[in-house]
Every structure is written in C-alpha cells, then in structure tokens.
Amino acid sequence: MRIAFYAPLKSPDAPTPSGDRRMARLLMAALRAGGHDVFLASRLRSRDGQGDPALQARLARLGARFADKFVQRCESGIIAKPDLWFSYHLYYKAPDLIGPAVARRLGIPYVVAEASNAPKRADGPWAASHQRTLDALGQAALVIGFNSRDEPCVAPCLGPGGRYINVKPFLDGLPYLINPSAGSDLRAELGIASDEPLLLAVGMMRPGAKINSYRVLADALSRIPGDRRWALVIAGDGAGRPEVEASFAPHRRRVHLLGAVDAARLRFLYQAADILAWPSINEAYGMALLEAQASGLPVIAGDVGGVPDIVIDGATGLLSPEADAEAFARNLDRLLLDMDLARRLGVAGQEQANNSHSLESIAGQLDMALQALAC
Template sequence: MRIGFYAPLKPPDHPAPSGDRRVARLFMAALRGMGHDIDLLSDLRSFNRDGDAVHEAATAEAAAAAVDRLSHRWLQEASRKPDLLFTYHVYHKAADYIGPALKQRFGLPYVIAEASDSPRRREGAWAKGYVQAAQALSAADAVLAITRYDLPPLIACAGARAQYFAPFIDTAPFMAAATQRQQHRKVLSARFGLPLDRPWLLAVGMMRSGDKLASFQRLAETLPLAADMGWHGILVGDGPERHTVQAAFAPLHNRITLTGQLDADSLAALYAASDLYIWPAVNEAYGMALLEAQAAALPVLSVNTRGVPDIVAHGETGWLTADDQPQTLASALHNLLGDQALRQRMAAAAPLRVARDLSMGAAQARLQTLFTQLGLPA
C-alpha cells in the first residue's frame, strides 16, 4: 500500500531533535516495516507558537499550493496517488490543512495519529487553527489518541472514529544494552567519573524553557530531601536552558553529573547501567524516555499524570506518585532505594511489558487491525 505521510507540527526530516520528530519517524518506520511505501507529502510546518494570524494565513496559502501540486502530480501519474493519507499530530497550534483537502478531492481514507481537542481555543489567538484542526478531526476516518488522557475529548468530537493507540518504540537497542549492564556500568563510570559504589539516578530531557525546565527544577528540589540515601544523579540533555539547570542542581555539588546530549548507543547503555529513572513529568504527555528506560530494564519513578500511567505500570514496572511535589517524590525515592528486591522485580518486568504492549511489533499489529477495519489492503 502507498501511504502519504504528513507531520504538520514538525516534519520528520527537521534538523532539530525532539520527541515529536522521533514519534513521526517511528510511525514511518513501523509502516515501512509492514511493507508499505511511504511518501512524505510535504515538509510544510504549520506550527503557530503564538497564534499569529498572519502566520496562520500564510500557512493556509502554502498548504493550498502544496495540495494543488500534489493533485496535479497524481492526476498526471495515477500510480503515485496514495491509498491512504496518514497525518501525525494535529491540534490548534499545528493544524492539518493538507490531509482534509486531499481527502475531499480524491476520496482517500484519512487517519490522524495523535491529536487533541481543546474547545476553549474556539476563540482567541488560535481560533483559526482550532477550526482547521477540528475540520481535520471531522474529516478523518480514524483518530488515534496516543494517551487515554486525550481520548475523551476526541470521542466527544469524533465519536467511534477515535480510539486509543499506545505509544511505542523500537525496543531492540535498549534490550540489547540491558544484557550488558555491568560492562556498560564500568565503561560509563570511567567515561564520566561516576561512582560504582552508589545507585545511579538517571533523568533525560531537553533543557528548554517550559515543562521540561520545570521538571528539572522540581527534581532539583526533590533530591536534597533524599540526600541520606547515597545516590548519584546523572542528567542527560542539552539546550538553551542548560545554564539554568546547572544552577538549580549546583547545591548538590559533586553528587550530580551532567553529560550533555548523548548519541543513541551511549544513552541506551546509560539506561541499562543505571539503577532508577526519576522524572517529575510536569505536564508530560507521556514521556518517550520513560518508555526507553523500561525497555532497558530500568525501573521508573514518576508521577501519575496525563499519559504516564499508559506506559508505566505502577508497582510493576515503576512507581507513580499521586503528585509531583518534592516531598512526595522524595518519600517514594527513599522507599525504592531502600528496597533493592522491588527494583529488581520491576527491572525484570519492565522490558517484558514493553515488548508485549509498547514495541514496534505491537504497534504494527494494531495498525494492521486498523487498516482491516478501514477496508484497506493488507
């Protein structure tokens, strides 16, 4: 099957790394792995950070031109017309102007993966983007909610066409790293000067303003409350707020190591070598790093918020606190660091659950079921 793919928030070939770009690439890889041909319909980025009306109008104009170009091409070469339109991530700040127009012109089935509906945006700066996003949701034959948190409002506007679709990753590099935990621990200890006689607490995130910075700051408030537990903290990531993150953790002196941004192999090794992943998840959609950690047999301490409980099984693969307050997180950290047997049980269970429910293979099976429901070819 030929699939026309579009990611309005951030194209999959965008130079700046992010979770959004990562998930778009994962969907493309999953579809290719099923034997489908993927055509990237456009690299037009509709993201409107501030709700600027001129920007939104320019996006609509550019999208209309892209639709005309694609339409002309498909009319001239029928073999290039896709069997399915697949858009990743639609909401009022990143509306899809391309998919609905092509569906209307050619009658193609149209799927949106990851979407949200925020009725309060009907008025205000993002009103035009909201209307267009709502039109896309109305036009879609299926709307996939990546978290159960996002599902109820999508059902309200899309009805039975909305369904939950669990997030996923390619588990292979993380599970492979887990088999060499001790070796990775020795190598990383030498590389970054990490103490081998202390449990390693790991946190991974882009160091940028907003929710990511808030999570790092909340973590900096939490760790001193568990200073008696003998841990060593490792922070992975980089970005414009790195200096702010460094300042927040400065009182912890030599108990914190900032590695900067790591390549994929080094990060997988660090997940496998660490003892506990800790992340306050301030306004976190679900957290790809939480999923990666579990795939590498690293138990997670996080918060029962938004989509986090979709990927962390409380008491089985990690521990989710009721809120993100430092005292609450610190109490849970005390308990987990004091119970090695519990952490070991979580470490054993986490990759099994990820492989079963949150892997590339699991996602491909769900996609095949969806395509069958839509009457599409296998």
C-alpha cells in the same frame, strides 16, 4: 496501501532530535512493517508557538497551495495517487493544513495519529488553528491515540463514521541487549563510587514543561535525607541549560550533566543506571520512560497524560501527582532504600515493554485498522 505521511509539528527527517521526530519515524517504520508503501508527503511545519493569527493565516495559505499542487500532480500522473493520507500529531499550535483538503479532493480516507482537543483555545489567538484541528478530526475516518486520557476529549469531535482506537506507544529493536558492565564502566568514567545508586534523567532543556520537570527533580532531590547515597546523570541540552544548572547547583558534586548524546550513548546510559527519574510535567507519554523500561530500568515519574499507559504504578515503576516534588521525593527515597524493589520493578518493566510495546505488535494493529477502511 500507498500511504502519504505527514507530521505538521515536526517532519520525521527534521535535523533536531525530539520525541515527536522519534515517534513519526517509528510510525512510518510500523506502517512499512505492515506491508504498506509509505512516503513523506510534505515537510511544511505548521507550528505557531506564539499565538499569531497573521502567521496562522500565512501558514494556511501555504498549506492550501501545497494541497493544490499535490492533487494536481496526482491527477496528472506525475505522482501515484495515495490510497490513504496519514497525519501524525495535530493540536491547536500545529494543525494539519494539507491532509484534509487532499484526502477530500482525492476521495481517500484521512487518518490521524495522536490528536488533542483544547476547548479553552476556541477563543483567543489560536482560535483559527483550533478550529482547523476540529475540522480535521471531523473529517477523519480513523483517529489513533497513544494516550488513553485523550479519548474522552477527542473522540466526540469525530464525524459520522469516524472511529477512535487506542494503541500503546512502541519501540523498534526489542528486546534490547543488556550490558552487565555498563554500570561499572560509567561509574569509572565519571568518578562515581561503585556502591552509589545511579539516577538518570533524560530530557531536552527547552523552556516550558522540560525545564519545569528539571526544577521539580532538583526540588525533590533537596527533600531527600542528606545521608542518602546517590548520583544523578543528566542526558540533554538546549537553550534552558543555564536554568537547569542553577536548579541543581546545591547538588553540583552529585550531578553530572553530559549534554546531548547520540542514540548509542543513550542506550549505554539506560543500561548503566539504576533508576530513571523524570517528573514528566505535561508529558504526553514519554518515549524516554519506555526506552528506560525496555532497558530494565525502574521508572519514577509523574502521573500525567499517557504516562500510566507505559509505567504501571507499583508494578514497573512509581508514579506521583504531577509537579508534586514532595511525593516524587518519597518515591525516590523508597527505591534508594530498597534497591531490591528497584530491580524487581525494572525486570517487570522490561518484560512489559518487550511483550506490549514492540514495533511488530503495533504494526499488526495498525494494519488491521487501516485495512478496515478499505472494506
């Protein structure tokens, strides 16, 4: 199939790294691995983070104009007509302003991956964008979810004949190679004692959920008995860095902020650490959690969103209620006191990632679901 791909929240070729950009790229790769001809249909970013109806109206007009041009180019033969439109990540702050119109006018299936429905936004400053998201879901022939907790709220929004399926978040390049010397190399680089358990946190430092996750992590570390040995390495940067630094000020001798790191450096950090610790405030599922498990790291995280679809509590990691610093601290302390358990969880997590979260396995599932639309 020739597939027009669009990500209204963040284009897969956007310059700033994020989990959304990563998943958009992975989806395009998975579709291509299934034998499909995938092209980026638009880079229009429809996000309104402030709840500005005037901005939403202006973006809607831009989307309508783009849809008109796209359809005209297809009908005139300037570009080959796609067999299917595929949009990634729809929600009230970033509705799809292009795909539904194009799919309807060209008579092709409209497919959505990762959508959310926020009924509380039916009134208020995002009401128009919320309704546009509902309209898109009502037109969708197929909605693909990566978070099993989304289905009860999203599936009822589908129209007659619409289908909802769950697939697991996934990674490319599995199985990951393991570097046995990474831990000693990083400890030597940062001046950390060889017998000190090494914690890792990975997250952008932007206001909102990410900063709140850092705050909960800092709070949890303050609740661990003072005689426990540990060091924390943080990979991430952003406008909220001063707040993060302030949160960890009581632990400054034990905390190493590395700033933004590239993919190779991040892979090295996963290989070097003993435990991935991330409270996961308002997390959809958490690509860093999956990457950590694929690298053999046990994960301590918050029981929120689709995180349990990746981290199996007691089997590949430990989960605590969202934003509960005391419970998070207990899980951290449990592994700090039992590093053999930490290693067992890490081995199990790596096995799960390799068996259930590879790009190749998901590519086959996506291909079967899309081929069914052509029948």
